[in-house]
Amino acid sequence: MPSKPFLSIVLGNLKLKNPLVLASGVMGTSPTLLQRIALAGAGAVTAKSCGPQAREGHPNPVMVEWEHGLLNAIGLTNPGVEEEVPLLKEAKALIKPLGVPLFASIFAGTVDEFILVAEKIVAAEPDLIEVNISCPNVKDDYGLPFAADTASAVAVTQAVKSRVGDIPISIKLAPNVPDIGRIAQAVVDAGANLITAINTMPGMVIDPDAVQPVLSNKVGGLSGPALKPIALRCVAEIARCVSVPIIGTGGVTTGQDAIEMLMAGATAVGVGSALWYRGPEAFTLILKEMQSFMEEHNYRSVKELIGKAL
Amino acid sequence: MTASFKAQKITSVRMLNDSTCWITLDGSIQADPGQFVMAWLPGIGEKPFSIAGMDPLSLMVVDVGIFSHALHTLGVGDEVWIKGPLGHGFSLEGERLLLVAGGYGAAPLYPLADLASKSGRTVDVCIGAGTESGILLTAEFGELGCGLSLATEDGSRGKRGLVTTLVAEAMNQLNYDTLYACGPTGMLSALADLCQQQQVNDQLSWEAHMRCGMGLCGSCEVPQAFDPSLPPGWLACFDGPVFIKRWA
Numbered sequence: 001m002p003s004k005p006f007l008s009i010v011l012g013n014l015k016l017k018n019p020l021v022l023a024s025g026v027m028g029t030s031p032t033l034l035q036r037i038a039l040a041g042a043g044a045v046t047a048k049s050c051g052p053q054a055r056e057g058h059p060n061p062v063m064v065e066w067e068h069g070l071l072n073a074i075g076l077t078n079p080g081v082e083e084e085v086p087l088l089k090e091a092k093a094l095i096k097p098l099g100v101p102l103f104a105s106i107f108a109g110t111v112d113e114f115i116l117v118a119e120k121i122v123a124a125e126p127d128l129i130e131v132n133i134s135c136p137n138v139k140d141d142y143g144l145p146f147a148a149d150t151a152s153a154v155a156v157t158q159a160v161k162s163r164v165g166d167i168p169i170s171i172k173l174a175p176n177v178p179d180i181g182r183i184a185q186a187v188v189d190a191g192a193n194l195i196t197a198i199n200t201m202p203g204m205v206i207d208p209d210a211v212q213p214v215l216s217n218k219v220g221g222l223s224g225p226a227l228k229p230i231a232l233r234c235v236a237e238i239a240r241c242v243s244v245p246i247i248g249t250g251g252v253t254t255g256q257d258a259i260e261m262l263m264a265g266a267t268a269v270g271v272g273s274a275l276w277y278r279g280p281e282a283f284t285l286i287l288k289e290m291q292s293f294m295e296e297h298n299y300r301s302v303k304e305l306i307g308k309a310l
Numbered sequence: 311m312t313a314s315f316k317a318q319k320i321t322s323v324r325m326l327n328d329s330t331c332w333i334t335l336d337g338s339i340q341a342d343p344g345q346f347v348m349a350w351l352p353g354i355g356e357k358p359f360s361i362a363g364m365d366p367l368s369l370m371v372v373d374v375g376i377f378s379h380a381l382h383t384l385g386v387g388d389e390v391w392i393k394g395p396l397g398h399g400f401s402l403e404g405e406r407l408l409l410v411a412g413g414y415g416a417a418p419l420y421p422l423a424d425l426a427s428k429s430g431r432t433v434d435v436c437i438g439a440g441t442e443s444g445i446l447l448t449a450e451f452g453e454l455g456c457g458l459s460l461a462t463e464d465g466s467r468g469k470r471g472l473v474t475t476l477v478a479e480a481m482n483q484l485n486y487d488t489l490y491a492c493g494p495t496g497m498l499s500a501l502a503d504l505c506q507q508q509q510v511n512d513q514l515s516w517e518a519h520m521r522c523g524m525g526l527c528g529s530c531e532v533p534q535a536f537d538p539s540l541p542p543g544w545l546a547c548f549d550g551p552v553f554i555k556r557w558a
Contacts, residue, residue: 027543028528036543048528060356061348063522064393065313074527094542209317210352210391276313276524279548 005294006301007287009043011245011268012168012193014101014127016043019262019302020283023249023272024049024105024130024172025074029084031091038100041283043268045095046103047088049132050121052113054080058217064205069224069251070273071205073217076107076135081120088124101127105172107135111152111159118163129167130247131160131192134174134199135221147174147199150183154190161191170194170247173234175201175227180234181241188242196247196270198234201227224273227251232264239265239307253277255289262302263309313524315350315391320384321366327443329373330414331382335390338365343422344399344492344515344552348523350391354380358520358547360418360492361395370417370446396523400513400552404487406432409456410477410501412493413439416447418515418551419492427454434459434480438473438497442466474500481508488513492551495536502537502555509557516553518546525549 007018022045027033034045057077064071078084084104092102104126108114114131121129133146133156146152153171160169171187173180175198184195200221205214213219231250238246248266252258253274261269274282290302299305318335325331339347341361349369350356355377362370369390373382384390400422407426409419416437426433434457439445441464451458459476460468469476474497477489481504491501492515505512514537518530525548532550534540539555 026526026528030528030531030543032533033528033531033543033545036541039542057521060521061315061350063313063524063526064315065524070313070524070526072522072526074521077521077527077529207315207317207352207391209389210315210350212352214315214350216355273526276526279525 005291005299007291009267009302014044014168016101016268017099018043018287019268020258020286021103021247021268021270022046023270024103024132026272026275029078029087031087031094034091034102035094037280037283038095038098040280041287042100042271044101044103044127046105046130047084047091048078049076049105049107049135050078050081050084050117051076051107052081052117054078054083058215061215064214065276066205068226069222070276071203071215071220071222072200073215073220075217081106081117085120085124088121088126092125103128103130105130105132106160107132111155114156115159115163118160122164122167126167128170128194129160129164130170130172130196131156132172132199134172147183148177150186153183154186157187157190157192168193170196172196172199173238174199175230175234175250181237184238185241188244192244194245194247195238195242196249197238198231198250201230223251224277225251225253228257228260232260235261235264235266236310239310252286253282255286255293258286258290259293259305260309262305263307265307265310267306312395313393315393317389317391318367320386320388320390323385326370326446330446331371332362333369333371333381333390334363335367335369335392337367339367339395340364341395342399342401343425344418345395345397346551347392347394347396349381350393351377351380352391358523362417362420364421367392370414372414393523397547397551398549400490400515401554402426402429402431403511406484406486407434408477408480408486408489409433409435410473410489410491410493411435411437412473412497413444414446415491415493415515417492419490420447420450422490423451423454423456427456433457434484436461436473436476436480438462438476438493440464473497474504477501478504481510486510491515499536502539505555506557511556513552513554515551516546517551520547523547
């Protein structure tokens with residue numbers, strides 16, 4: 001009987017017991033919720049993005065299911081970086097004994113604000129800082145302007161990188177840009193240690209009886225199964241342009257989805273909306289399905305799958 | 311797709327007290343008692359509501375804020391958009407059931423009592439509130455053949471004091487198989503203690519500030535401080551609202 005395939009991965013300077021990462025935004029910033037996901041089998045967990053000040057987020061409705069996925073506009077609800085730091089410290093204390101790294105996520109409206117948040121978040125000693133330059137739900141004040149413009153993306157990357165010491169940073173990119181590979185290349189040249197791709201895709205769900213969009217914010221971020229082909233294309237394109245590890249995120253609900261994401265060039269795989277479809281057990285289920293696929297096709301380790309389809 | 315909205319017309323509105331109405335909608339819902347729906351009024355907002363009746367779908371609405379006030383202004387023929395059923399509800403376990411309502415917490419217990427009494431179980435109901443007007447659905451529980459005990463903090467109806475006193479008395483008189491409860495957090499925490507002491511299985515319906523209602527945003531975590539038996543990161547909208555505890 002051959003031994004089971006290895007699910008552990010090396011992500012930059014980090015060792016993960018498996019490639020599944022809780023995507024930022026899901027489960028918020030509560031230490032016990034992050035602990036729960038770590039206990040549920042995630043290889044690493046990402047806290048919800050925090051910014052310079054507390055934000056309540058958008059009024060309800062903030063999430064709706066549609067035929068092929070979800071649409072959300074939570075609106076970057078967060079307690080602000082000052083309050084986030086002790087929460088992250090607490091979360092880290094809870095999940096470190098489980099061998100699960102903690103990723104922080106930060107957003108801001110200007111390069112100066114990114115510097116402020118980055119400088120403060122360091123105190124929580126996260127294992128990685130994800131830089132969210134691509135939230136689609138707060139277009140006017142945060143997000144898209146950075147991810148859509150190479151020069152801005154580079155400026156944020158350089159600014160954050162210079163303030164966080166040895167902590168690796170991953171830049172989270174938006175799918176709705178003309179040339180995601182070029183932006184990835186530029187932020188890696190500017191010092192990004194990893195790339196997270198992709199954020200949700202802007203979308204709208206209209207209720208014809210109500211004669212209006214369902215979300216109070218009107219537009220939201222599309223996630224779930226419909227996002228997967230878009231994410232695979234983006235990850236594949238980024239993988240062709242850069243050699244840093246990619247956290248491939250978008251529509252991964254099953255083990256096969258995760259395998260596809262790895263084959264597109266991702267080293268780790270983000271999991272978010274799957275928690276609606278399958279509950280927090282999604283992590284265990286996806287890992288089991290990955291393992292079955294790998295056994296069936298004689299893959300010995302996750303490493304063998306990375307970029308295999310390129 | 312349980313988490314998309316469907317417009318449903320109001321077929322009747324009945325006032326239960328000065329600030330509480332019972333809204334009946336056209337059509338039924340296939341749900342377990344204790345599950346909830348999100349109600350949306352376009353342009354106004356969206357809030358979670360216990361399912362107070364399943365066939366036809368009914369909601370009990372207390373006029374406490376902008377959204378519930380807007381629901382109170384609606385009449386027969388107006389539409390409410392419903393998403394659900396969501397979450398996990400009560401499970402019928404045992405033959406002798408004790409239902410405990412703190413004020414508006416009576417809403418999800420009513421369809422449970424209906425189901426339980428129709429299946430021949432013994433159902434006793436304890437209802438508590440601050441004052442007389444907060445005691446709701448007594449006639450409805452009575453029609454189902456439930457035994458009723460009432461308490462108000464000001465003594466205006468039933469015993470003076472807290473509903474937990476009634477519960478302790480009831481538990482001394484009969485060995486209940488399961489205690490079901492919905493109401494304020496303090497009441498639920500006290501009942502969790504009591505059930506642990508007496509080793510009675512309990513199913514408590516917890517409330518928390520819900521946003522997505524789908525177990526993703528992490529807003530409605532119920533802390534273990536409320537009930538030490540809750541696992542870490544327990545979400546009212548996804549894991550609950552009902553937490554099922556079996557001592558036996």
